[in-house]
Amino acid sequence: MQQDPFVPPASAFTRSVPIRFSHCDPAGIVYFPHYFNMFNGLIEDWYTEELGYNYAEIIMGSQYGFPFVHIECDFKIPSRMGDVIDLTLLVERLGRSSLGVAVVCHRDGVERLRARMVTAMMSIATRQPVPLPQPLREAIEAYRQRTTPYKSAPAERSI
Amino acid sequence: MQQDPFVPPASAFTRSVPIRFSHCDPAGIVYFPHYFNMFNGLIEDWYTEELGYNYAEIIMGSQYGFPFVHIECDFKIPSRMGDVIDLTLLVERLGRSSLGVAVVCHRDGVERLRARMVTAMMSIATRQPVPLPQPLREAIEAYRQRTTPYKSAPAERSI
Amino acid sequence: MQQDPFVPPASAFTRSVPIRFSHCDPAGIVYFPHYFNMFNGLIEDWYTEELGYNYAEIIMGSQYGFPFVHIECDFKIPSRMGDVIDLTLLVERLGRSSLGVAVVCHRDGVERLRARMVTAMMSIATRQPVPLPQPLREAIEAYRQRTTPYKSAPAERSI
């Protein structure tokens, strides 16, 4: 079993999730689709609590959606009922409509799984991508910069 | 729409749950099976945090289960993404192996839905009911008494 | 464990569901909220295949919803991965907006669990109950009559 160390950047958005009976399968470990529910919840809370954008209001009020266009996930160490896992969100790239984040699931300094997830902002009415609003983009970019532990190339890409 | 007031007893076990995107259906309200996940989580936390019994340890360590034998639920007021609901657990009856609880979902003093759920303690190995251990029974009975706002008949029944 | 015999009426709507890994919990049996998903799917298929009303079209096209207002369920015999269970829908009552059905889960002539579920037809826009359309009501009533094995009192009630 791999033992990849992970220490989240100081100001990174991290939330703890208790592993419950309802998450676990007949082998006693988390049934993997539940992780994606947890990750989606983390992204919601990050919008609302870290970026200052009420996620429910964006979806239900303004009628935008953030469907996923790409997901990758490496499962390294399984989690069991009674474990408490930490989920940290990092911004990987920021496009015109798209946002790529990494969600790292870790505990006690060891990475348990890592997902890379790309969403695109869409109008629910037209079903077309829309550009991320400038203030939202700036809030995301500021988060990216304060959580990037090393000097990096600009994250802007055209999508 | 009914507006039933609900104020939980002072020492009742209550936890708040944010309604997330993942809970909601195409009509924008909580898809009802998700409530049962939330109720199961509440019961877990009540065992662990209120009664002092680690629920995960009882299941995974001692190999007991608490399958539901009966559920009833009245849905009164729907909840939407972005709502935060409060869940309160009340003990309704205590049998030899069985435990009947009410879970009341409420917000701002108004009841949104109420479930009555009966579990039976089982051995996972033998698939037979087992008596609730005496110290657990006493902890449950003490909780019942301190959260019952009125004089009541004894809760013991034989099952 | 109870062994209640169940033989569905000859023309009752029955569908089989395989119990999958994803349905099962650490004790190796179906985690109960999954049953409600299965029951909801049965109701969908009953509308579409038995009554001739496309359920998706009623919801997404006509913008009606069928939220549950009451659910009761008795769990008698657990099901395990690899089991195939049969689900039979019976109409119990028909109100102005409301429909009460029983879903019986059975296998090899033995009842495993039985749910009684009451829905109300609602307008998604106004969030108010609407009367069941007359042709739909007649289709439901005809189904009720052809699947009721005994002479019964009229099912109409005002709600």
Next chain:
Amino acid sequence: MQQDPFVPPASAFTRSVPIRFSHCDPAGIVYFPHYFNMFNGLIEDWYTEELGYNYAEIIMGSQYGFPFVHIECDFKIPSRMGDVIDLTLLVERLGRSSLGVAVVCHRDGVERLRARMVTAMMSIATRQPVPLPQPLREAIEAYRQRTTPYKSAPAERSI
């Protein structure tokens, strides 16, 4: 929106799945974790119906598990309630303990999403990978060959 054509190889394992109310989110499209449930179900059915290995028996009887170690998914065209989608399983690689499959979700000759999923066969007791049994490996390899539309390099890799 991309329109990638997809025609499954003649003898590929394909199952249809109706998109239900329970799959859909407030935007009216499938909430993405549900796809992974569908894919897991497809893999189960493929073992049982195509390869002749009872999946439930391998898990519950022989106490092996097939946890995912890697997942990638590209979401191209969303699906809505009432759609019926086709899921086709293709084998991409076969390691000592690991199996890489592609699940292609398509409809009317157009690809809607594609996942690449790698599992490893594990002993539930020891939590260690075990080699795929030789007859199972041969059945998988035979499936791979009869569903590969072009001459390909050997799929064996060491993992």
